[in-house]
Amino acid sequence: MKWLKSELERIKEQNLYRRLFHFESPPGKVLELEGRKFINFASNDYLGLASAASLECLRRWGAGSGASRLVSGSFTVHRELEKELARLKKTEDALLFSTGYMANVGVISALAGKGDLILSDSLNHASIIDGCRLSRADILVYNHCDLEHLESLLKENRGRYRRCFLVTDSVFSMDGDLAPLDGLFRLKRLYGAVLIIDDAHATGVVGWSSLELFGLTPDDTTVLVGTLGKALGTFGAFVAGSSLLREYLINRCRSFIYTTALPPFVACQTLENLKLVPERMALLRRRLSFFRNLTGINSPSAVFPYLCSSPERALALSEFLRERGFWVPAIRPPTVKQSRLRISVTAEHTEEELRLLWSSIREFELTL
Ligand SMILES: *Cc1c(COP(=O)(O)O)cnc(C)c1O
Numbered sequence: 001m002k003w004l005k006s007e008l009e010r011i012k013e014q015n016l017y018r019r020l021f022h023f024e025s026p027p028g029k030v031l032e033l034e035g036r037k038f039i040n041f042a043s044n045d046y047l048g049l050a051s052a053a054s055l056e057c058l059r060r061w062g063a064g065s066g067a068s069r070l071v072s073g074s075f076t077v078h079r080e081l082e083k084e085l086a087r088l089k090k091t092e093d094a095l096l097f098s099t100g101y102m103a104n105v106g107v108i109s110a111l112a113g114k115g116d117l118i119l120s121d122s123l124n125h126a127s128i129i130d131g132c133r134l135s136r137a138d139i140l141v142y143n144h145c146d147l148e149h150l151e152s153l154l155k156e157n158r159g160r161y162r163r164c165f166l167v168t169d170s171v172f173s174m175d176g177d178l179a180p181l182d183g184l185f186r187l188k189r190l191y192g193a194v195l196i197i198d199d200a201h202a203t204g205v206v207g208w209s210s211l212e213l214f215g216l217t218p219d220d221t222t223v224l225v226g227t228l229g230k231a232l233g234t235f236g237a238f239v240a241g242s243s244l245l246r247e248y249l250i251n252r253c254r255s256f257i258y259t260t261a262l263p264p265f266v267a268c269q270t271l272e273n274l275k276l277v278p279e280r281m282a283l284l285r286r287r288l289s290f291f292r293n294l295t296g297i298n299s300p301s302a303v304f305p306y307l308c309s310s311p312e313r314a315l316a317l318s319e320f321l322r323e324r325g326f327w328v329p330a331i332r333p334p335t336v337k338q339s340r341l342r343i344s345v346t347a348e349h350t351e352e353e354l355r356l357l358w359s360s361i362r363e364f365e366l367t368l
Helices: 002-013 053-063 069-073 074-091 100-111 126-135 147-160 179-190 209-215 243-252 264-295 312-324 351-368
Strands: 030-033 036-040 093-097 119-122 138-142 164-169 195-198 222-227 237-241 303-307 338-346
Touching: 030 209, 053 264, 069 147, 074 100, 074 222, 074 237, 074 264, 093 100, 093 138, 093 303, 100 126, 100 195, 100 222, 100 237, 100 243, 119 126, 119 147, 119 243, 126 312, 138 147, 147 179, 179 195, 179 209, 237 243, 243 303, 312 351
Parallel strands: 119 138, 119 164, 164 195, 195 222
Antiparallel strands: 030 036, 093 237, 222 237, 303 338
16 A cells, blocks of 8 residues: 555645644643643634533443444433523424534435535535535535525526525634525525534534524524534534424434434533533633734634645744644645634633734744
């Protein structure tokens, strides 16, 4: 398999090589690596809940789950969490998944099939793209957040298909911007489509649900995907929607059926974390508005992209910040088209830390 080596050399030449770092500290605002401490600006733990662990949950449920949900791995605490998530998302019901990747791949491929049309935003998460491919439906990619482009594709193509699906991130994971959900809602109704919204970076950040920002409530052709591994601080994911949708997914969704259930301990811990969300979310909002004012980066979420002219420059800035004790990795192609630092602000960052990070970035720009 010598081609693996030559392929890796090609990746290195393009400055796109990736490697893993193994931290000695648990997940949190401060990371320790080889005895050095770094302030973490690269976490999706927006509310600082990832390090929470309830001994009561662990003692009651243990760490594993024993089987898939349909076999013997479904417990009362799963159902309790599903009901609570549905209440918060204002949907009839919800279904837990083991990861967000599996929720997207599973729900899209279970709902769409041959003879259907999926319209997908050009900056959607990889798990949405993979779900679309796996479904074997025809896929049209519309320009990022471009409702005019989307509508022209709908006008031209909708008539030839049985079912139609619009799929989008609500908060985009690398740009932190917001999909035009009001316009998407209008087009979904006008063209008889189902709207699938991935709230991975919205849940617990912009509110319980991205739809709140637009004064919209989910109806029976809205499917909301949410994750537990980001602001909610644990692991796993869920699909929120109608009871009919839940029943269908239990029977037809392969990434729900053929995998080990989310450990009941994780569901129990998530219920604990949910109690802390409102207060932490209010604190996060204050930090976000502080950082927006400081930097002029106008992000509606906790993700602040700082664009760089090349992968080399993004790497150099990331390295410069690391020497000053900040962990802010460079994000490069193929993950994004334009290289950047992706700065995640969390409820745990102090104003002083945010100020220090920004002055270090200014220093790099002025001196190098
Ligand atoms: C993180 C993320 C996912 C995947 O969720 P996991 O639980 O990490 O697998 C899906 N969609 C978006 C937009 C994400 O950012």
